[in-house]
Structure formats: C-alpha cells, structure tokens
Amino acid sequence: MSTDAIPLLSPELLAQLERLELVSRKIFRGRIKGERRSLRKGQSVEFADFRPYVPGDDLRFVDWNTYARLDRLFLKLFMEEEDLHFYCLIDASESMNFGTPTKLDFARQLAAALGFIGLIRSDRVKIETLGQPASQPGATWRGRASVWRMLDHLQNIKPGETTSLAQGIKNFCLRNSGRGIVVLISDLMDKQGYDEAFRYLTAQRMDPYIVHVLSEEEVEPDIKGDLKLVDSEDGDVTEITASGPLFKRYKQNLNAFVGGAQEFCARRGMAYLFARSSQPVDQLVSGYLRKRGLIK
Amino acid sequence: MMPQLTNMLAPWQWALLGAVPPAIIALYFLKLKREPLEVPSTYLWHKSIEDLHVNSIWQRLRRSLLLLLQLLLIALLIMVLLKPSLQGTVFNQNRLIFLVDNSASMGATDVEPTRLDVAKQRVHELINQMGSNDVAMIVSFSDSARVEQMFTDNRGELRRRLDAIKPTDKPTVISEALRVASVLANPGRSATDMRTDTAVAEAQPAEMFFFSDGNFVDDPEFSLGNLSVAKPVWIGTQDPRNVAIAAFSTARSETNADKLQAFARIENSGLTDASLDVELLLDGNVIDADKVTIPAGKSSGVKFDLEQITSGVLELRLIVDDHLAVDNHAWSVVHTPRKGRVLLVTPGNEPLQMALRTERALETADVMLKSPEFLTTADYKTQSAAAAWDLIIYDRCRPEAMPQANTIFIGALPAGEQWSELEKVNVPAIIDVNRAHPLMQWIDLSDVLIIEAKPLVAPAGSTSLVDSTEGALLAVGPREGFEDVVLGFELVGADKIGTNWPVRPSFPVFVLNALGYLGGNRESQGAGVIQPGRPVALRPDSEAEQLQIVPPHDAEPVDVSRGKHGVFHFAGTGQVGIYEVLEGSKEIDHFAVNLFDARESAIHIKPERALKIGHVETESAADWHEARRDTWKLVLLGALAILVFEWYIYNRRAYL
Numbered sequence: 001m002s003t004d005a006i007p008l009l010s011p012e013l014l015a016q017l018e019r020l021e022l023v024s025r026k027i028f029r030g031r032i033k034g035e036r037r038s039l040r041k042g043q044s045v046e047f048a049d050f051r052p053y054v055p056g057d058d059l060r061f062v063d064w065n066t067y068a069r070l071d072r073l074f075l076k077l078f079m080e081e082e083d084l085h086f087y088c089l090i091d092a093s094e095s096m097n098f099g100t101p102t103k104l105d106f107a108r109q110l111a112a113a114l115g116f117i118g119l120i121r122s123d124r125v126k127i128e129t130l131g132q133p134a135s136q137p138g139a140t141w142r143g144r145a146s147v148w149r150m151l152d153h154l155q156n157i158k159p160g161e162t163t164s165l166a167q168g169i170k171n172f173c174l175r176n177s178g179r180g181i182v183v184l185i186s187d188l189m190d191k192q193g194y195d196e197a198f199r200y201l202t203a204q205r206m207d208p209y210i211v212h213v214l215s216e217e218e219v220e221p222d223i224k225g226d227l228k229l230v231d232s233e234d235g236d237v238t239e240i241t242a243s244g245p246l247f248k249r250y251k252q253n254l255n256a257f258v259g260g261a262q263e264f265c266a267r268r269g270m271a272y273l274f275a276r277s278s279q280p281v282d283q284l285v286s287g288y289l290r291k292r293g294l295i296k
Numbered sequence: 297m298m299p300q301l302t303n304m305l306a307p308w309q310w311a312l313l314g315a316v317p318p319a320i321i322a323l324y325f326l327k328l329k330r331e332p333l334e335v336p337s338t339y340l341w342h343k344s345i346e347d348l349h350v351n352s353i354w355q356r357l358r359r360s361l362l363l364l365l366q367l368l369l370i371a372l373l374i375m376v377l378l379k380p381s382l383q384g385t386v387f388n389q390n391r392l393i394f395l396v397d398n399s400a401s402m403g404a405t406d407v408e409p410t411r412l413d414v415a416k417q418r419v420h421e422l423i424n425q426m427g428s429n430d431v432a433m434i435v436s437f438s439d440s441a442r443v444e445q446m447f448t449d450n451r452g453e454l455r456r457r458l459d460a461i462k463p464t465d466k467p468t469v470i471s472e473a474l475r476v477a478s479v480l481a482n483p484g485r486s487a488t489d490m491r492t493d494t495a496v497a498e499a500q501p502a503e504m505f506f507f508s509d510g511n512f513v514d515d516p517e518f519s520l521g522n523l524s525v526a527k528p529v530w531i532g533t534q535d536p537r538n539v540a541i542a543a544f545s546t547a548r549s550e551t552n553a554d555k556l557q558a559f560a561r562i563e564n565s566g567l568t569d570a571s572l573d574v575e576l577l578l579d580g581n582v583i584d585a586d587k588v589t590i591p592a593g594k595s596s597g598v599k600f601d602l603e604q605i606t607s608g609v610l611e612l613r614l615i616v617d618d619h620l621a622v623d624n625h626a627w628s629v630v631h632t633p634r635k636g637r638v639l640l641v642t643p644g645n646e647p648l649q650m651a652l653r654t655e656r657a658l659e660t661a662d663v664m665l666k667s668p669e670f671l672t673t674a675d676y677k678t679q680s681a682a683a684a685w686d687l688i689i690y691d692r693c694r695p696e697a698m699p700q701a702n703t704i705f706i707g708a709l710p711a712g713e714q715w716s717e718l719e720k721v722n723v724p725a726i727i728d729v730n731r732a733h734p735l736m737q738w739i740d741l742s743d744v745l746i747i748e749a750k751p752l753v754a755p756a757g758s759t760s761l762v763d764s765t766e767g768a769l770l771a772v773g774p775r776e777g778f779e780d781v782v783l784g785f786e787l788v789g790a791d792k793i794g795t796n797w798p799v800r801p802s803f804p805v806f807v808l809n810a811l812g813y814l815g816g817n818r819e820s821q822g823a824g825v826i827q828p829g830r831p832v833a834l835r836p837d838s839e840a841e842q843l844q845i846v847p848p849h850d851a852e853p854v855d856v857s858r859g860k861h862g863v864f865h866f867a868g869t870g871q872v873g874i875y876e877v878l879e880g881s882k883e884i885d886h887f888a889v890n891l892f893d894a895r896e897s898a899i900h901i902k903p904e905r906a907l908k909i910g911h912v913e914t915e916s917a918a919d920w921h922e923a924r925r926d927t928w929k930l931v932l933l934g935a936l937a938i939l940v941f942e943w944y945i946y947n948r949r950a951y952l
Contacts, residue, residue, distance in 0.1 A: 081565070094336075095336035095337045096335040096336075097336075098335070100334075103336075146556070169645065179654060187336060187337070189336055189337035190339075190341050190688045191337075191339055215336065217335075217336075218335075218336060218340075223333065225331065226330045226331070227330050227331050227332070227333045228330035228332040228333065229332075229333055229334075229335050229338050229341050230332050230333065230335070230338075231335065231338040231339075232334050232335065232336055233336055233337065236338050237332075237344070238338040238339070238341045238342045238345055239330055239345075240341060240344075240345060245348060246344055246345070249344040249347050249348055250340055250341065250344040252344075252347075253340045253343045253344050253347070254340055256338060
C-alpha cells in the first residue's frame with residue numbers, strides 16, 4: 001500500500017490542530033521553559049480531573065477532602081508543566097500493513113496530528129518505531145519549523161519490522177529514560193502478548209496512551225470457504241473453514257482481546273483507546289482524544 | 297401399512313453404496329485444498345480454531361451443517377440411483393378395470409363407514425396413482441354389472457362416476473361383471489352380447505382390480521383371456537356381527553284357516569351368540585314380539601300366531617345392533633283370501649275329482665270340470681289366453697298351445713318341444729322326494745307303488761320333485777312366469793290301475809299343495825319370494841293398461857305397461873321393502889322384496905380366500921399397498937433443493 005497516497009495532515013486538520021495542545025495527567029519537570037505554567041512558580045494549580053487511586057500512586061496527590069466526603073481515594077491530577085516530552089511509538093510490523101487505509105497509515109496520520117500539536121506548542125516531540133534498536137536514539141523535534149522533518153520521518157516509516165512488542169518497548173524505554181507522554185500505536189498482535197511490554201511502559205513512569213488500532217478486516221472478517229490463513233509476520237499457517245461457530249468464536253476472542261487490553265491498561269493507569277484504521281484521524285483527535293484528555 | 301423399498305441391488309453393491317458416506321466423512325477430515333489468504337495475524341484465528349478443537353470431533357460433526365447436508369445429499373443421490381419405488385399394487389397394464397362390488401353385503405358397517413365406501417376410497421387411491429398413460433374403466437356389480445365409466449384417462453370423470461356408485465340390496469354374481477370387463481380385452485368372444493362394444497378392434501389387455509368382500513361364488517367357467525387379475529384384498533373384517541332374517545313367510549293355520557301364521561328363520565352368522573328381540577308389525581303397528589337367542593353360526597325359527605288378518609303388510613324386524621342392516625327387516629304381503637280358479641280337463645279321474653272335492657280343497661279353489669274336447673273350443677282358447685284360470689290340470693290330454701296359467705299334466709306332456717319323456721319303464725322305485733318344494737310338503741311316498749311310468753326329461757331350470765331309479769317322475773318347470781308340473785305316470789289308466797298313489801293319504805295332500813301353490817291362492821298368503829334385482833311378473837285383477845309401482849324409501853314411482861300375455865313386468869326391484877302397485881292413484885296391490893340370501897348375510901370375510909376365475913386362481917393379498925409409484929424424481933428434486941441450500945449456507949454463512 002502506498003504511503004504517499006495518503007496525506008499525513010490535511011489543511012483542514014491542521015487548522016483544527018492549531019487550536020489544540022497536549023495534556024499530561026502527570027506533572028513533569030521540563031528542561032526548557034516552554035509555554036506551560038510551572039508548578040513551582042506559583043500554587044495556581046490548574047485542576048483538571050480526578051483519578052481513582054491505584055497502589056503505587058504518590059500519596060501527596062490524594063485529594064483528602066474527597067476522601068473525607070466519599071471515603072474513597074482519588075488523585076488530583078493535571079498539573080501542568082512547562083516543557084512536555086511527547087513520544088509517539090509506532091508499531092511498524094508487517095501486520096500493521098493491512099486494512100484500508102492500512103493500520104500503519106492510520107498510525108502515521110495520528111502520530112503526525114499529535115506531533116504537530118506538540119510542535120506548535122513547543123513541546124518536545126519524538127516519533128519512533130518499535131523496530132528501532134536501543135542504541136539508536138531517534139531525532140527529537142521541537143517547534144513549528146520541525147513539522148516537515150517530522151512528516152518526512154513519518155513518511156519514511158516502512159512496514160516489515162520484526163521486533164516483538166515487548167522487545168520494541170524495552171528498547172524504547174532504554175533509549176528514552178525521561179518522563180513524558182508516550183502514545184503507542186499498535187495492533188497489539190503479538191503472539192507473546194502485551195503484558196510484558198506494557199509493564200515496561202508503566203515502569204518508566206511515563207504517561208502512556210495505548211492506541212489499539214485494528215483494521216476492518218480484523219474486526220469484521222469477511223472471508224468464505226476453506227482457507228489457509230498465513231500470518232503476515234511469522235508465516236504461521238492456520239487452516240480454517242469459514243463457519244458460523246468459528247466466526248462466533250473469533251468475535252468472542254476479539255472481544256476478550258480488546259477487553260483484556262482495556263482492563264489491563266485501566267488497572268495500571270494507562271489510557272487505552274481502541275480505533276479502527278478506517279476511522280478518520282481528525283475525528284479521533286478532535287473528538288475522542290479530547291474527551292480522554294490527551295489533548296485539549 | 298409399511299411400504300418397502302424394492303431391493304434392486306446385490307449385497308456387495310449395497311456395501312459399496314454404504315461405504316460412500318463414511319468416505320465423505322473421511323474426506324471431510326482430510327486436508328482440503330485450501331486457498332491461502334494472508335492476514336495480519338493468525339493470533340486470534342489460531343486461538344479460535346483451538347477453542348473449536350477443544351470440542352470433540354463428534355460435536356464438530358454435529359455442528360457441521362454443511363457436512364450433514366452433504367451426507368444427506370449423497371444419501372438422496374444414492375436413492376435416486378436405486379430408482380426407488382414403493383412396492384404394492386403394481387399396475388401391470390396401462391388399462392385398468394376397477395370392479396366395485398355394490399351388493400347388499402357391501403353395505404356392512406364393520407369397516408367405517410361402509411365396505412362400499414372403503415372400496416371407493418381404495419379406487420380413489422388407485423386413480424390418484426394412475427400414470428399419464430393409464431386408462432381406467434369402472435364397473436359396479438351386484439347380481440348384474442353396470443359400466444359406470446368406460447376406459448378413460450380423465451381422472452376427474454373417473455372420480456365423479458366412482459362417487460356416483462350407490463349401494464344396492466342385491467346379491468352378488470360375478471359372472472356378468474367379468475363379461476363386461478372382458479369386452480375390450482377379449483373382443484372376439486364377448487362382443488356379441490355387449491351393447492357397449494361399438495367397434496371390435498384388436499384385443500387390448502387389461503388388469504382387473506376387485507373391490508369386494510369376496511362374498512360371491514367364483515366363476516370357474518369364465519376364461520380370462522387377455523385379462524389379468526390383481527391380487528384382491530377383501531374388504532371387511534373376519535368377525536362382524538350379523539343376525540339376518542333368512543326366511544319369512546305366512547301361511548293359513550292348518551287347524552283354523554281363518555288364522556294366519558307367520559314363520560321366520562333367523563340366522564346368526566356372527567362369532568358370538570346373539571340375543572335379540574323380534575318384532576312383528578302389521579301396517580307399521582307392532583302386533584307381536586318375541587325374544588330369541590341364537591348361538592353363533594346357528595339359526596333359529598320364530599313363529600307368530602296371528603289373529604284374523606285379512607290383508608295388510610307384515611314386517612318382521614330384528615332389534616339388534618349388527619353390522620348389516622338390510623337383512624334385519626323382512627316383509628310379507630297378506631292379501632285378501634281369494635279362491636283359486638282351477639280347470640280340470642279329464643276324460644274321467646275319480647280319485648283326482650274326489651281329492652278336489654275335499655273340504656279344504658273347496659275352500660281353496662273353485663274347480664271347473666271339462667272333458668278333453670273342451671280344449672278345441674274357441675271358448676277355451678279365449679279364456680286360456682286371457683288367464684281366466686289360475687291352474688289348469690290336463691289329465692291324459694294336452695292343449696295345442698300353453699295357456700296363460702299354471703298347469704299340471706298327468707300322463708301327458710306340455711305343448712311344445714321343451715318337455716320329453718323316456719321309454720316306458722316298469723315299476724320304478726321312488727328314491728327321492730324333494731320335500732323342500734312347497735308342492736311336496738308333508739308328502740310321504742314310501743308306500744306308493746307305480747306300475748309303469750315314463751321318466752321325464754325336464755327343460756332347463758326345472759326342479760325334479762320325485763326321482764326314481766329310472767329318472768324323474770314328477771317335475772316342475774318355469775314358463776313365462778307360470779309353472780308347469782308334469783307327472784310322468786297316469787293316476788288312473790284307461791284299462792288298468794297304474795299306481796296306488798290315489799288311495800294313499802299323500803295324494804289329497806299333494807292336490808291341496810298344488811291348489812295352494814299353483815292355484816293362485818299362494819299369492820294371497822305372500823309366499824312368493826322376490827329377491828332384490830329379480831324381475832316381478834304382476835297379474836293384478838285389473839283392466840288397466842298401465843300401472844305405477846312405487847319403490848320403498850320414497851323413491852320415484854315407475855310406470856309399467858302391460859306386456860305380452862297381459863302380464864306387467866317390473867325389474868326395478870333393487871331395494872328391499874314393500875313396493876306399492878298403483879292404478880292411477882288407487883293402491884291395488886303390494887309386493888315385498890326381501891334379501892333372504894344366506895351368502896350375503898354371512899358377511900365375515902376370509903382374508904386368505906383365493907379368487908378363482910376360470911382355471912386361474914389369484915391369491916388374495918393381506919393388506920392394501922399404495923400403488924407403485926416412481927419416487928426418484930421427487931428424491932432428485934429434494935437433492936437439488938439440498939444442494940441449493942448448501943450453496944446458500946456456504947456463501948451466506950446463514951448458519952444455525
């Protein structure tokens with residue numbers, strides 16, 4: 001599938017994105033002064049939201065008033081920081097090269113949109129793929145002037161990487177020890193599972209967002225007859241006979257898969273977002289992600 | 297009634313066919329040539345397949361509708377290859393003759409609703425199974441046969457004509473039905489007497505189907521020729537209940553001529569004893585009743601002594617719940633006593649004249665005595681032709697032409713060629729007397745000697761009353777509604793005494809019997825038995841040229857014209873009951889039609905009874921089968937439907 005055919009950022013989207021900015025639920029110390037208010041400069045904490053307390057959270061941010069009222073622990077969140085690190089981690093495995101548009105295209109578009117928001121707000125933006133070796137840190141961009149470089153980088157991301165999800169994230173964590181927002185765009189189709197990979201992310205004390213993207217063909221498979229399904233990544237063959245019970249079972253598994261990931265993320269304070277590759281990115285950005293608080 | 301599939305294959309062929317479904321199942325598990333399809337990840341598919349694999353193989357099979365459909369399809373295709381057809385009544389010909397018995401016994405209700413209705417139902421089934429090339433003919437038969445529908449392939453018309461067949465009260469005679477059926481099959485032989493046969497063409501074989509209870513006498517004389525007979529299934533049950541009036545008659549009391557006695561014989565043809573009430577009705581009013589118990593298979597007599605009854609209609613009614621109703625009623629018409637008119641033509645016969653002068657004889661008849669010369673007079677000719685006498689006794693003389701009257705010939709033969717006699721024999725010994733005949737009731741001839749006699753050769757249909765070692769000495773023969781009694785020896789000879797019978801007590805009794813039976817007096821006692829279907833010859837004391845006869849059950853009146861010899865012939869006696877005879881609107885007479893047929897009344901069927909026609913004996917079948925019908929086309933259609941369904945499921949995954 002041609003990646004050039006799909007513009008990463010349309011003018012309309014750009015106009016939309018101009019008005020947005022990335023938001024972190026955690027307070028990160030910036031290295032350079034940015035356009036964000038500092039926690040330390042004043043006590044004018046801009047309160048945004050509550051989040052249920054999860055063991056391991058910093059007790060200093062527990063809202064004791066709420067606790068007194070509701071007898072439940074909540075964290076006060078969304079203190080803003082001056083300089084935000086925004087990481088976008090794209091799964092460029094072969095399995096992402098499916099769908100119309102491909103999942104990878106979707107990932108690139110989403111990364112471009114989010115990266116653009118970060119760049120125009122003078123955040124530190126870094127877009128990497130899972131297949132990137134640990135010893136090879138990628139470029140970091142900042143400022144509106146870097147948009148074209150970021151887009152150029154995105155255009156050059158090709159499918160076919162073979163690094164496993166866990167290994168890719170581990171490498172990413174090794175490369176980027178700093179805090180910040182990390183958005184992982186992947187189909188999570190890794191036969192070893194995603195548990196280990198996600199644990200790396202949480203351990204990194206980053207603010208992770210998981211965008212789980214699947215193509216229409218995966219959500220609503222439209223296949224008939226007796227088939228030999230060949231795995232695009234490892235060439236594994238699974239023979240199926242398209243039948244009602246099989247589709248039913250597939251749906252059950254898919255739901256369990258998505259539901260499992262969602263629950264896993266919720267438990268660990270990670271934001272999970274399920275998307276179909278056919279979904280327009282602008283819709284996702286201006287609608288869903290805003291609602292989920294990644295941007296405002 | 298389980299139809300069986302015709303076994304058309306050898307065991308090894310069956311085995312081969314039987315191996316096909318397992319082979320399909322085996323193939324189902326073998327690797328199919330699957331179309332490769334690249335997917336992002338087989339992760340979820342693999343998992344799903346594994347989940348399904350967890351289920352047992354049989355569960356997979358159970359859930360695999362496609363496999364089941366394939367197996368079903370193959371099974372149906374195998375069936376198609378077998379050319380399935382249901383075994384049963386097989387149409388061997390494409391010309392079918394349905395012979396439907398509508399005799400009295402077919403009205404039995406031991407099968408619901410009646411045997412005739414069941415027979416019609418069977419015919420309907422066969423009509424439904426007729427192929428497009430089949431033509432059928434429907435014949436109903438009782439004592440006569442009737443072509444209800446000639447050969448046609450119009451099933452609607454066949455059904456309509458079949459439904460129009462009505463039950464009758466007649467006995468069953470199979471011969472005419474066979475002749476009618478053979479019209480087209482054996483044209484050369486039967487064309488002469490068949491009105492239905494217009495153009496005798498080549499013989500066209502046909503198959504006959506009998507729908508009857510088998511209650512008839514086989515016809516060993518008939519030759520089937522081109523006809524074939526399907527195995528009959530007798531309609532009815534083996535143990536029906538039936539109590540029948542086998543005979544019913546009235547007679548004047550021996551001791552008091554004014555009193556009437558009614559006699560009946562009641563038969564129980566069922567397998568259980570019957571206890572029932574018997575009612576006697578005069579003109580619709582019960583005048584007497586009796587209770588009888590009749591063991592299974594036996595008969596019992598009932599006698600009623602009646603007060604003075606001059607005329608009327610007596611009805612005997614059995615109050616019994618049995619399976620055949622037609623024989624539970626019998627009728628007898630009592631006429632106003634009328635003396636018989638008797639002419640004795642004799643050169644002189646003192647014993648006979650004495651016998652005719654007894655008190656009872658005088659009560660019974662008015663006797664006119666004439667000499668043989670009288671036979672040549674115009675007076676005699678006119679009166680004998682006009683039925684002026686009921687009985688004419690010719691003693692040693694014979695008329696030129698037979699009169700319109702019953703006759704007794706003594707030592708002479710009736711006019712015409714029908715009667716003849718053998719050479720004179722001396723002292724023939726009497727060996728048998730037919731006491732069943734009314735003429736010979738209470739007659740004992742053991743003490744009678746006959747010096748010489750000429751044994752008689754009676755015409756067909758005659759009954760021998762007295763048999764000797766040399767031949768019949770006394771016989772009675774029918775003639776156009778009359779009866780001629782011929783005595784083969786002279787009572788008194790011209791010169792010597794020929795027999796001692798006149799001085800024996802039996803002689804006046806015989807004369808009295810003759811007066812009663814032949815002298816017209818019998819009509820007054822309703823002794824004549826008319827069975828359904830038999831023609832009636834009426835000689836009313838009326839000058840009318842046309843009479844109306846009203847059959848029972850409010851049927852349409854029938855006009856009857858006076859026929860030859862002044863006799864009214866009526867043949868429409870299909871129903872039992874009382875027939876009214878009207879002259880204009882005036883009721884002048886009645887006559888009764890009664891079944892009185894032990895064979896029709898014995899309604900239990902013998903399922904194994906074979907049907908013997910000519911020398912061909914056809915075994916009966918135990919049960920009805922659906923007629924053979926090729927079903928492979930239907931099966932093939934079903935297979936196609938399944939194939940389409942399978943295709944639909946495969947493509948749409950519109951799955952259970």
